[in-house]
Amino acid sequence: MVSPLDLAALTRSVSDIARRAGALAHPYFRAGEQTAAKLWYKGHSSPVTEADIALDTFLKDQLLTLLPEAGWLSEETTDNPERLKRRHVWVVDPIDGTRAFASGHPDWAISIALVTDGEPVLGILHAPIHEHLYVATYGGGATRNGETLVLSGENPPRPARVAGPKPLVDRFERGTEMVDRLPKVPSLALRLARVADGSIDVALVSVNAQDWDIAAADLILREAGGLLTDLAGGQPVYNRPEPRHGEMIAATSRLHPRAIEAMRT
Numbered sequence: 072m073v074s075p076l077d078l079a080a081l082t083r084s085v086s087d088i089a090r091r092a093g094a095l096a097h098p099y100f101r102a103g104e105q106t107a108a109k110l111w112y113k114g115h116s117s118p119v120t121e122a123d124i125a126l127d128t129f130l131k132d133q134l135l136t137l138l139p140e141a142g143w144l145s146e147e148t149t150d151n152p153e154r155l156k157r158r159h160v161w162v163v164d165p166i167d168g169t170r171a172f173a174s175g176h177p178d179w180a181i182s183i184a185l186v187t188d189g190e191p192v193l194g195i196l197h198a199p200i201h202e203h204l205y206v207a208t209y210g211g212g213a214t215r216n217g218e219t220l221v222l223s224g225e226n227p228p229r230p231a232r233v234a235g236p237k238p239l240v241d242r243f244e245r246g247t248e249m250v251d252r253l254p255k256v257p258s259l260a261l262r263l264a265r266v267a268d269g270s271i272d273v274a275l276v277s278v279n280a281q282d283w284d285i286a287a288a289d290l291i292l293r294e295a296g297g298l299l300t301d302l303a304g305g306q307p308v309y310n311r312p313e314p315r316h317g318e319m320i321a322a323t324s325r326l327h328p329r330a331i332e333a334m335r336t
Contacts, residue, residue: 168258235275
C-alpha cells in the first residue's frame with residue numbers, strides 16, 4: 072500500500088488536478104446542445120471527442136509527474152502491457168459518459184483511480200456540471216464536496232430506487248417486488264457514486280464495463296459502506312491483462328445480498 076502520508080498528499084494533488092481537468096472540459100460543453108468539440112467514433116458506436124483527448128493528455132502528464140513509477144491505463148490511450156509489471160497504476164477515464172457530454176447532458180465525470188496490487192487505494196470522481204467532487208482513500212472513508220458519505224445499515228424504504236440499463240432493471244424487477252425506476256445515469260461512474268451518496272439504492276451494470284469505468288467509483292462506494300460485485304458476489308480485481316468485467320450490481324451492504332438474489336431469479 073501507499074503510505075498514509077503519501078496517500079494524503081496524493082489525494083490533495085489529484086483533487087486539484089481533477090478540478091483543473093473539469094475547467095479544461097468546460098469550454099467544449101454546451102448544456103442541452105451538441106458539444107463544441109470535434110466528434111468521431113471508435114469502432115462502430117463508441118464516441119470520442121477532442122475534449123476526451125485533451126483531458127487524457129493533461130491527466131497523463133500531471134498524474135505521471137506525481138507518481139512516475141506508476142503504470143497507466145486509460146480509455147483514450149492505447150494499452151501498454153508494461154502496466155502489468157507495475158505495482159501502482161493510474162486508471163483513468165478522462166470523460167466518463169462521453170455521449171452525455173457530447174449531447175449536452177450534465178451526467179458526465181472525470182474518473183481517476185490509483186490502483187495498487189490490483190485494488191483501488193485512491194478514487195477521485197469529479198462531475199463539473201453538478202459541481203460534485205467525490206473523494207475516497209483506502210481505509211480513509213469517502214466524501215462528496217468534503218462531506219462524509221456513510222450509508223445507513225438499515226433496509227431502505229420500499230420500493231428500492233434502481234438505475235441501470237432497461238433490460239437489467241426489467242430482470243431485477245421480475246426477481247423482487249415493485250421497484251422505483253430511476254432514469255439511467257449515462258456515466259457509469261456517477262451511477263455507482265450515487266449509490267454511495269444515497270440517491271440510488273441499486274445500480275446495475277451491463278457486461279463489458281472496463282476498469283476505467285468503475286475503479287474510482289468502486290472505492291468511493293466501498294468506503295461509504297456499499298458494495299460493487301459480480302452476480303456471484305465477487306469484488307472486481309483491477310489491472311489484469313483484460314480489464315473488462317461481467318455484469319455487476321452495486322448496493323448498500325445491507326441490501327446487496329437481496330439484490331443479487333433478485334438478479335439470479
